[in-house]
Amino acid sequence: MAAVMPEGWFRGASELEEFEGVPFEEQPALVVGVPAAGLPAEAAAFDGRLPVEWEVCDRPVGSIEDAFTAAIGPHMGEIHWESLQWPDAPEVGFHGESKHAEVTLLFNTHIRFSDEPADDHTVLVHVRSVNIDGHQRREPYAHWLAEQVGLAVIGPAQRS
Template sequence: MSHDIAYPVFRTPHPELALRTARRLMEFGRCESSEVAAYAELFSVAEVRRAAEALPEGWFRGASRRGEFEGIPFEEQPAFVFGVPAGDLPAGEAAFEGRLPVEWGTSDLPIGSVEDAFTAAIGPNAGAINWHSLCWPDAPEAGFHGDSKHAEVTLLFNTRSRALHEPADDHTLLVHVRSAVFDGVQTREPYAHWLAAQVGLTVIGPGQED
């Protein structure tokens, strides 16, 4: 089963610039089936409330501990830990005890439907916008066929890690290509360089696998 690898191609402390640059790269591979998803980790009740107003179309899921609900019937477990829309978030702050960070997410949306609102609302929280089902073109002069299965663009906010585990004071743009390793060499990395160059960008660091 194939998987992707994502290379950083741009970094800036300015979220609006990061989004404009990401859109340039995304538009290079955009096709009829392309869609967008977004995800954030919210570390305070105030940030959850703010996100609920700015991003009402997403779902919110509170944290839970491993084995916390073992032996408890499903219907008696709080819906919040499985995911609720903004309108069903708990009203009282006590319900958030042990539930932070709260995850917010939405997926499979039309391109252009959530990106501006998300960028304006992310604040200090870690998050990502992912454009997927893109169509990278052939690069015959570089010896590469195009790809759609692993053609994605991700914009990371306040982190440099796809897993959102490394806080940062800037935002990082990633271009995804198919991973293909032979004799310890990532043979598709030059394709990532080629894709970045088509919109005036360049690979600035090692690839990240999911």
């Protein structure tokens, strides 16, 4: 992956309490984050650090997807866009917002943070959850967003 995606930073998994009290500069480079050229060559360096996340910022849509898809191959992975702004739709009572305005493209799996493989990909559209008097007020916004690009919501809303 690092050879195909040399930009950005790679960061290995760690437990929240693992480095409690350890100054940032004394934490392992793979935990803090390293550029592709700084990734360890030996496989043992990744013990207890999988999955490894790759992060790039401020890339336009369409600039990394093909290379990432080719690099990920049949393995599971995801591209997650955050800090988005949903558009206004006053004709249906929606006002654009940025809270929880995110999109996740899942490769070869249907569920984030899962090790269950699939033979296809899934797009998750994240909108803010607002429940008023037992009625979900924001879920219709996800349906409206899908309609704007000629698609439809095909699964139930995830509650977490």
